[in-house]
Amino acid sequence: MTRRRSRxxxxxxxxxxxxxxxxxxxxxxxxxxxxxxxxxxxLARTYPRLGPALRTSRFVHNGEYLHDLSTPIRPGDEFAVHPPYGGG
Amino acid sequence: MSVRLTDRAFTVAGAMRMLEGPGLGGVVVFAGRVRPDRGRAGRVFALDYEAHRAPALRRLAAIEREARARFGAGRVVLWHRVGRLKVGEISVVVGAACAHRAAAFDAARFLIDELKASVPIWKTERARPVRRPRRRPGRARERSTG
Structure with a gap:
């Protein structure tokens, strides 16, 4: 539990x-x-291969679209990387 | 309200049933199917669909509400598959039932355009390399002289 809370x-x-x-x-x-x-x-520094995807992605913080990139992401939060959508 | 994000198959007939209602004389349904496209990796035999489920369902519900408010749709269907779909399978069905056809066409167009642009669903092509038969010089000569 402690480990999860710090991540x-x-x-x-x-x-x-x-x-x-x-x-x-x-x-x-x-x-x-x-x-x-x-x-x-x-993320981009640690995983350079992620760079192209990160440059074109939207970000979702705890299920909500992130409009302000100064938002603090805290231990226990979920942070999703959404590349351009392709449903249909 | 009929919003689905499912690994189970659905049909246009099922959507038509959901779009029944008193006074709803104009019904437009759009279905999208997996195409056997040919790309650099070869011929597509399937598409793998994935979604970020909770935000996707919230966005689908918001699109449905907007279609009702903007176009007066009395019934709306927004269904999308997830998982592996083979060529020919239906991946998406959207539909709108309104009093008249013009609003139903506009609403259905809005539904599929908004779904594609703003719902966190992605597809990845699964393709097989296309083998080209090797030419055998001897046979080629035989044909050319025949």
Whole structure:
């Protein structure tokens, strides 16, 4: 439980998932959390293959679209990477 | 309200049943099928559909509400499959039932356009390389002289 509370669950879909070969990441964050834009930059640094998908994606924080990238992402939160949609 | 995100098959006939209602004389249904496209990876034999389920269902419900408000649709269907679908299978059905045809056409167009643009659903092509038969020089000569 303690371990989960100090981490953010990152969900990757479509091209983001295919770039990394996995659909979820358990991302460590400090107890105060991290800004969304800093989290995205850290993801791109750690996984350069994710870069193209991150540049074209929308982000969803705890099920809600993120409009302000200064939003703090806190331990226990869910952060989803949504590449351009392709339903139909 | 009829919004579905499901790994089970559905039919246009089923959608038509959902779109019945008093005074709803104009009904437009659109169905999308998996095409056997040919791309760089070969010929498509299936599409894998995935969705971020909770936001997708919320967005589908919002599209439905908007179609009712903007076009006066009395009944709306917004159904989408997830999982692996083979060529020919129906991946999406949208439909609108209104009093008259013009509003029903507009509403159905709105439904599919909004679904494609704003609902977190993705598809990944599954393709097989297309094999081309090798030419055998001897036979080619035989044919050319025949």
């Amino acid at each position: 953010v669950v990152i969900l990757l879909f479509a091209s983001a998932r295919e770039a990394l070969g996995r659909g979820t990441l358990d991302w460590p964050v400090s107890p105060d959390g991290v800004r969304a834009d800093a989290l995205v930059r850290a």
